[in-house]
Amino acid sequence: MTMVEIHRGSSPVVLAFPHTGTEVPEDIAARLNDEGRVLRDTDWHIHRLYDGLLKDATTVRATFHRYCIDANRDPSGESLYPGQNTTGLVPVTTFDDVPIWRDGSEPSEDDIAERVERFHRPYHEALRAEIERVRGAHGIAILYDCHSIRSQIPHLFEGVLPDFNIGTDNGRTCDPAIERAVAETCAGADGYTSVLNGRFRGGWTTRHYGEPGTGVHAIQMELAQVTHLARETPPFDLDPVRTERLRPVLKTLLSQIEALAPSLSEAPR
Template sequence: MDPVEIVRGDSPVILGLPHTGLYVPEAIEAGFNQTGKALSDTDWNVHRLYDGVLPGATQVRATFHRYVIDANRDPSGQSLYPGQNTTALCPLTDFDDNPLYLPGKEPEAAEIERRLETFHAPYHAALAEEIERIRNRHGIAILYDCHSIRSECPFLFDGVLPDFNIGTNDGATCDPEIERMTAEICALAEGYTSTLNGRFKGGWTTRHYGRPETGVHAIQMELAQKTHLMTESHPFELDPLKAGRLRGVLATILSSLEQWALERAGR
């Protein structure tokens, strides 16, 4: 299976989807315990949630599961949140700190390097190529990285997560107007809660590509799964009513970002 799926569009907005894939090679799955095989820490149905929300947006989607290797982690293995609980480049535990592998089956350094070359690198090569294509077309590109997570994960954060979790690495990865518009739309969305650069400040993707001075802006949106799923447990089915309502807010965000970029590009 190709490690990345690409839907090319002409909008200045690019949707990154690093955590919706479910593919696990048989050789890797054979080392998983039942927790690993459950694949619970997927960004369930996020690609379906965003599909068609902004016509013309390019989509770059990893098809492999984050338990194989996490496309939103630094390839060096350096932690994004030093001193805080998180999961690794090749996760050994789930979001509840439960082991994913059978004893003695955890990936060693050579296997992690192989996964980097086979999965992580091709995804980011494709994403970088699409960013450059869009920047060449418009003189500007906005990478909007799409994520979701359970509302409550005590190992990773205290309490209940807000519905919209916007990450710009404290404003470093995008123009202040992009951050302001997104935060304002979320704050005004009736019935939802939101935060800016709270527990989630943007993963490696956002931090790596977001270089506003070069015309490339990046912002991460981590959605609480209760905003669009029937339940935050298996089978993690999309709730049509919740998703429909949420898609309206997401459409406002993405269309506002697109319009801002087009105005900046003089289109």
């Protein structure tokens, strides 16, 4: 099993996909219960949604499922959102708080440590290497972390999630020009809703790598799945009409981010 798929491009933009993988090794799959095997909390088809939108972007994609280990969580196990409902480094429930492991099969501390080395570390070693390669070529790297989530999950948030959920850890992880370009594009997209640093302010990937002072900028996009799926329930198929409508908006914001790179690389740090 290949843990990470990498496509190297010449753009200053790196697209990361930590949650689109659906591979679960047999030793782990055997411990999942019927609900766990549905893989409900996958970022379904997000790598397909972004495919080709920015021709020369580098992409780094985890092939393993987040139920093996969540590549967008702190490997120490520290919560991203203290005091709020969320899932951990190795989830024990779905986003709906439904158990995913067979009775007596929940991962132990030893299991978690093994999975950090088996899955989490290789993904982030690959992502870090690509960020460094891109920064070496351009003097700057812009990491755009690609995500999706169901639009209604009462256990995690009230009501209906906006379509575009932009996370910069309250402006800490990227230059204001990047944040502004993405926020303005989303706010101006006809028929869509958006929020900046709302319920989702950026996961561990965005917070860990985003250091504008070093030339590495990071931003997370959490798309409500209603924007591109036919249904937010199995079989989680892409809706071609919704996808065709959404892709131009994503293409515009990625192109704007890329266009900002030369000026940002020349800015004093």
